[in-house]
Amino acid sequence: METEKIRKRSRITEKELLAPDIYRLSFETDLCSSAEPGQFILVYPPDGAKLLGRPICIADVTSAGSGDAGQRLSIVFRIAGSGTREIASCEKNDILFIEGPLGHGYPSDDDLLKGRDIVLLGGGLGAPSLLFLAKKLAERKDIPGSITVILGYRDSSLDHFLADDFRRIGIETLIATDDGSEGIRGNVLDAMDSSGIRADLIYACGPMPMLSAVKRYSTERSIPAYVSLEEHMACGVGVCLGCVVRTAEKDPHSHVYNARICTEGPVFDIKDVEI
Amino acid sequence: MSTQESRPDLGIDFAGHHFRNPVTVASGTFGSGLEYSRFVDLNTLGAVTTKGVSDKPWEGNPTPRVTETPSGMMNAIGLQNPGVDVFIERDLKFLAGYDVPVIVNVCGHSVEEYEAVVERLADDDRVEMLEINVSCPNVKQGAIQFGTDPGMLTEVTGKCRSKAKNKPVIMKLTPNVTSIAEMAKAAEQGGADGISLINTFTAMKIDIYRRRFVLGNRTGGLSGPAIHPIAVRMVYEASHAVKIPVIGMGGIATAEDAIEMMMAGAVMVAVGMVNFTKPDAVTDIINGMEKYLTDTKTHDIRSIIGLL
Known part of the structure; x- marks a missing residue:
C-alpha cells in the first residue's frame, strides 16, 4: 500500500532575523506545492530530545530559482520556548524534519x-x-x-x-x-x-x-x-484531540461542542467558534 | 534477501486469539486509524486499539490539553469521544474495510457505563477484544478510581467479563499504585483474560512566568520515552504475578524498546506517544523487530516472551 510522505527532511535555504526573537526560515521542499494560505506545518526541533513538532503557519510558498530543486516554503515565528529556540538556532543548510501542509486555510472562493x-x-x-x-x-x-x-x-x-x-x-x-x-x-x-x-x-x-x-x-x-486559531498540539493531524476549540454547534466529527484546530481549523468561520 | 521459509515468525497468541505480530497501538494515540491510515498500512499491524469509547459522547477537558516534557509529554484530553453509537456506525465501519483485528478501549464513569458499552460490543464480529480503561488519570469520576482499589478492580472486571460473552476482556492498569503486582492479581481474580499496562503517570507542570498550571486540567498523564524504563519494570512485575497475558506499553519508540518489553514479559506491545511525533513509527518498529529476530537467528518471537 502506498502511504503518503508528508513528513520530510528539508534543507534551510535562508534565515533572517526580522525583529528581536522573531525569525524567518525558508526551506527547500516539495511538500507544500498545494499549500493554501492559513495552513500550517509541524517543525521538529533537531536535537531529538524534544519530540513534538511545533505548529507554525506557512508565511509563503514560492518557486525556486532556476537550477534549484523543489519549492521554497517560509515560516515566521517567535522564540516562545526551548523548542522554538532550538529551531531558531539552526542555520542555512541545516536539515530539519517538517510535516505538512496541515489543516484548512482561509476560504477564498x-x-x-x-x-x-x-x-x-x-x-x-x-x-x-x-x-x-x-x-x-x-x-x-x-x-x-x-x-x-x-x-x-x-x-x-x-x-x-x-x-x-x-x-x-x-x-x-x-x-x-x-x-x-x-x-x-x-x-x-x-x-x-x-x-x-x-x-x-x-x-x-x-x-x-x-x-x-x-x-x-x-x-x-x-x-x-x-x-x-492556535493551541498546544501533539499530533497535528487530528488524532490526539489536544487542540480543540469550543464550537457553537455540535461538531460533525467529534459529536460534541469541540472542533480540532489542527484539522477542522486552524481557520474557522467566526460564527462557528466560541472565542 | 531471505526466503519466505526462513523469515522469522512474528505471530503470537493472546487470550486464545492469534495475531500476525505482537504490535498494536496505545489507546488514544491512534484514533480509530483513519488519520494515520495516510501514513501506515493498517493491515501490517498486529491490531488496532481504538481511542476510549463511552456510553454517551464525552466533551473532554478544557485546553490546554497537551504539553511537552523532557523526552515525553503530558496530556489531559479527558477521554473526549463521540460515544459508542457513532463509534459503531463510523469507526468500526471504517476499520472493517481493513484486514486488521480491532481492540476496543472502553471507558466509563461508573460500573453501569462500562457494562453498557461492553454489552453493545459483545456481539459485534468486528471487535476482537475489549480493553477496559480503569486507569485514565484525567476524568474526575470513574476510570482511575476503579484501577487503584484492588477490590473495585476485581468487581468491575467481573461485571465487564460477564457482559462480554466470548470477547476477551483486558484490563488496562494504571502505574499510579504502590504494587502493580497486586493490581494485576486483582484483575486476574475478577476473570480478566489479559491485562495491559502502563497507562500514564499523573503529573503536573507549572508555567512559572504566567504563574499558573500549564494544563487546563491542572494535572495530566505523563507518557513517552521518559517513562519507558518504569514501564519495563512494571510489566516485568505484573507479568510475573499472574498467569494471564500482558500487553506491554509505556514509551515504546523503537523496535529495541518493543523487544525489551517482550523480554520483560509482554506478549503484545503497544506503541503510544511516538505515533504523534513520527506517524509511521509502528511500521519501522514492526520491520525492526523482524530484523532483530533475523539478526539474532531467533525463528519464533514467542521464544523471547518473558525471557527474564
Missing part, C-alpha cells in the same frame, strides 16, 4: 470574494499567517473590491516586522500600535474605524483577546469573518 472590500487584521505574531493570504488575494485580478491589511503591534519594539513585506505585495498596509509610537494609536479595530475603512469580509489572526473583539465587531455588523 469566488462567491465569497466577489465585490467585497476585504480587510486583513493581523495582531502581533498573527501577521505571518496573513502574508501568504495577502499575496494570493493580490494575484486575483478578478476581485473588484479593495484589499487592506491592518497590522497591530503593542509598540515599536518588534520593528513592525513584515509590514514592508505586505507593502511590497502592493496592498494598502496600515499600522496600529497600542502606544501610538507608529501609525494609528489603538488596536486594529480602532484603526479600521478611525481610518474609515469599510469591510465586507474580514480575515484575522492574532492573540485571543483581539479575535474575541473581532467576533463581537463582525457579529454586530453582520460582516463575514474568518479567524485562524
Whole structure:
C-alpha cells in the first residue's frame, strides 16, 4: 500500500532575523506545492530530545530559482520556548524534519470574494499567517473590491516586522500600535474605524483577546469573518484531540461542542467558534 | 534477501486469539486509524486499539490539553469521544474495510457505563477484544478510581467479563499504585483474560512566568520515552504475578524498546506517544523487530516472551 510522505527532511535555504526573537526560515521542499494560505506545518526541533513538532503557519510558498530543486516554503515565528529556540538556532543548510501542509486555510472562493472590500487584521505574531493570504488575494485580478491589511503591534519594539513585506505585495498596509509610537494609536479595530475603512469580509489572526473583539465587531455588523486559531498540539493531524476549540454547534466529527484546530481549523468561520 | 521459509515468525497468541505480530497501538494515540491510515498500512499491524469509547459522547477537558516534557509529554484530553453509537456506525465501519483485528478501549464513569458499552460490543464480529480503561488519570469520576482499589478492580472486571460473552476482556492498569503486582492479581481474580499496562503517570507542570498550571486540567498523564524504563519494570512485575497475558506499553519508540518489553514479559506491545511525533513509527518498529529476530537467528518471537 502506498502511504503518503508528508513528513520530510528539508534543507534551510535562508534565515533572517526580522525583529528581536522573531525569525524567518525558508526551506527547500516539495511538500507544500498545494499549500493554501492559513495552513500550517509541524517543525521538529533537531536535537531529538524534544519530540513534538511545533505548529507554525506557512508565511509563503514560492518557486525556486532556476537550477534549484523543489519549492521554497517560509515560516515566521517567535522564540516562545526551548523548542522554538532550538529551531531558531539552526542555520542555512541545516536539515530539519517538517510535516505538512496541515489543516484548512482561509476560504477564498469566488462567491465569497466577489465585490467585497476585504480587510486583513493581523495582531502581533498573527501577521505571518496573513502574508501568504495577502499575496494570493493580490494575484486575483478578478476581485473588484479593495484589499487592506491592518497590522497591530503593542509598540515599536518588534520593528513592525513584515509590514514592508505586505507593502511590497502592493496592498494598502496600515499600522496600529497600542502606544501610538507608529501609525494609528489603538488596536486594529480602532484603526479600521478611525481610518474609515469599510469591510465586507474580514480575515484575522492574532492573540485571543483581539479575535474575541473581532467576533463581537463582525457579529454586530453582520460582516463575514474568518479567524485562524492556535493551541498546544501533539499530533497535528487530528488524532490526539489536544487542540480543540469550543464550537457553537455540535461538531460533525467529534459529536460534541469541540472542533480540532489542527484539522477542522486552524481557520474557522467566526460564527462557528466560541472565542 | 531471505526466503519466505526462513523469515522469522512474528505471530503470537493472546487470550486464545492469534495475531500476525505482537504490535498494536496505545489507546488514544491512534484514533480509530483513519488519520494515520495516510501514513501506515493498517493491515501490517498486529491490531488496532481504538481511542476510549463511552456510553454517551464525552466533551473532554478544557485546553490546554497537551504539553511537552523532557523526552515525553503530558496530556489531559479527558477521554473526549463521540460515544459508542457513532463509534459503531463510523469507526468500526471504517476499520472493517481493513484486514486488521480491532481492540476496543472502553471507558466509563461508573460500573453501569462500562457494562453498557461492553454489552453493545459483545456481539459485534468486528471487535476482537475489549480493553477496559480503569486507569485514565484525567476524568474526575470513574476510570482511575476503579484501577487503584484492588477490590473495585476485581468487581468491575467481573461485571465487564460477564457482559462480554466470548470477547476477551483486558484490563488496562494504571502505574499510579504502590504494587502493580497486586493490581494485576486483582484483575486476574475478577476473570480478566489479559491485562495491559502502563497507562500514564499523573503529573503536573507549572508555567512559572504566567504563574499558573500549564494544563487546563491542572494535572495530566505523563507518557513517552521518559517513562519507558518504569514501564519495563512494571510489566516485568505484573507479568510475573499472574498467569494471564500482558500487553506491554509505556514509551515504546523503537523496535529495541518493543523487544525489551517482550523480554520483560509482554506478549503484545503497544506503541503510544511516538505515533504523534513520527506517524509511521509502528511500521519501522514492526520491520525492526523482524530484523532483530533475523539478526539474532531467533525463528519464533514467542521464544523471547518473558525471557527474564
